[in-house]
Amino acid sequence: MAARFLMLCASSLLFFLAAVSSSSPTNEYHSDEKKVFDVRNYRARGDGRWDNAYAFTQAWNEACQWSGGKSTVYIPLGTFYLSQVTFSGPCKSSITFIIKGTLSAPRDPNVIKQEEWIIFKYVDYLTVTGGGLLDGQGSYSWPLNDCNKNPNCRALAMNMGFAFVRSSRINGLRSINSKMGHFNLYSVEDFNITGVTVTAPGDSPNTDGIKIGRSKDMHIFNVTIGTGDDCIAILDGNTNLDISNVRCGPGHGISVGSLGRYKDEKNVEGLTVRDSVFNGTTDGLRIKTWAKSISQISVSNFLYDNIQMINVGNPIVIDQQYCPHGQCDSSGEYNSHVQIKDVKYSRIWGNSTSKEALKMQCSKTFPCQDVELSNINLSYSGLDGLATALCENVGGSVRGKIVPDDCRI
Incomplete structure (x- = not known):
């Protein structure tokens, strides 16, 4: 008798639990x-x-x-x-x-x-x-894009x-x-x-x-970027950017700028680019400022470290004579007012498709300061000689092995 009573109780409990379960709302999407x-x-x-x-x-x-x-x-x-x-x-x-x-x-x-x-x-x-x-x-x-020849091109x-x-x-x-x-x-x-x-x-x-x-x-x-312009474009007013493990190509490399063209631009401070590969890009590590600059700002505290260049047109570039589309009245007449300082290039290696593998053309009015080159090894993939370097208005230091080695800073 007792056993039968227990069986009836158990059956009633299971029925009750099943009824509660079936009547409870369920939604896999929210809680x-x-x-x-x-x-x-x-x-x-x-x-x-x-x-x-x-x-x-x-x-x-x-x-x-x-x-x-x-x-x-x-x-x-x-x-x-x-x-x-x-x-x-x-x-x-x-x-x-x-x-x-x-x-x-x-x-x-x-x-x-x-x-x-x-x-x-x-x-x-x-x-x-x-x-x-x-x-x-x-x-x-x-x-429809004519920005390569029209400075007021449609966005x-x-x-x-x-x-x-x-x-x-x-x-x-x-x-x-x-x-x-x-x-x-x-x-x-x-x-x-x-x-x-x-x-x-x-x-x-x-x-x-x-x-x-x-x-x-x-x-x-850990990003992969292949495009028709900059893989990463860094404009004015940026602070503390850390970029690593980038695979860039095709494209125009990682560019800072152009800077100095407009009023009320802000400084760019604290950039690290490391452990990355540029493959088939027109440029590698580029800083560009307008020769005919309006704003007076600074670019400072940069580190480029452990970067491989594979068939890159211009692996290292500082261009303070940037003035596309003929917007300067006379080439070479203007000097950028953007101050570049405290920029370190360390362990940059690979090959360049242009003979001038390292090119730094800084402003005569605001020369580059505290630029450090350390363990640079860039070869030229052409057949008409070895890689060369051009450095103008650059102050800083050189450490370790530097190829090309004709950049005196």
């Missing part, structure tokens, strides 16, 4: 601490044709204002066409933006009315990740921008065929870029890989 906002729930379509700008914006707005904990915007596999979109904060908490599929830009550049096709603004603790693809469809716009949209964003990161994205630059960063702070791949043809105009202005405390690590 009290984290919620995922899938763009498909806002009528996004991954068919490559439907404009998903409204759906993406709605998903972002709800995720950004979610006050129950961390939030995630989720873009699944598929091709999601976007005319243009702005993701604005501030947000209630940290937010993750996961891109698994492909985001496809308009072919017609006139559709995009803002500087970046996709932009994040006024957001803290943002992560953009997922391994997805940004396709700028730039090949349809490149024939086309960059693939993705970040403005006034802090304590954030990009990880594992791929960006191809931007109309102009790929990633544009302005006034960001404590920002990391890792595992990013940027691809555009070597002859695509003004398709900078990563462009940085007025930012500080940035880390760029």
Whole structure:
């Protein structure tokens, strides 16, 4: 009798637990601490044709204002066409933006009315990740770009921008065929870029890989960039940038500048570029300032260390006579007002496709100061002699073995 009673109790308990389990709401996307906002729930379509700008914006707005904990915007596999979109904060908490599929830009550049096709603004603790693809469809716009001969050329949209964003990161994205630059960063702070791949043809105009202005405390690590302009372009007002493990090529290398062209520019202080490879680029490590400069600023506290050059046109360049498109009245008449100082080149090695493998043309008015060359070994891949160096208005020191060795500083 007792055994039968226990069996009945056990059966009743199992039935009760099953009923509770089946009646409890389950959602694989959210809990009290984290919620995922899938763009498909806002009528996004991954068919490559439907404009998903409204759906993406709605998903972002709800995720950004979610006050129950961390939030995630989720873009699944598929091709999601976007005319243009702005993701604005501030947000209630940290937010993750996961891109698994492909985001496809308009072919017609006139559709995009803002500087970046996709932009994040006024957001803290943002992560953009997922391994997805940004396709700028730039090949349809490149024939319209005449910036190589027109200083007032039309600005086309960059693939993705970040403005006034802090304590954030990009990880594992791929960006191809931007109309102009790929990633544009302005006034960001404590920002990391890792595992990013940027691809555009070597002859695509003004398709900078990563462009940085007025930012500080940035880390760029383990990126692969092949494009038609600078792999990384560092503009005025940047402080404390650490760049390492970059594979650059094709492209124009890692460039600081051009600087000094406009009023109210800011100093560039604290740049490290290390453990990187330049392959088939027109330039390697380049600093360029306008000869006919308006602002008087400084470039200081730079370290370039352990860099390999493979068939690079100009491995080491300081050009303070930069003045493209004939914008100086007379060549050589002007002297840049940008002061370059405390720049160290250490363990730079490989080969140059131009005979002048090391070229430093500093300003007569503001000569370069405290430039240090240490263990430089650059050969010339041509058949008409050995590599040479040109150094003008440069003060500093030389340590270890230097090839070419005809640079007296």
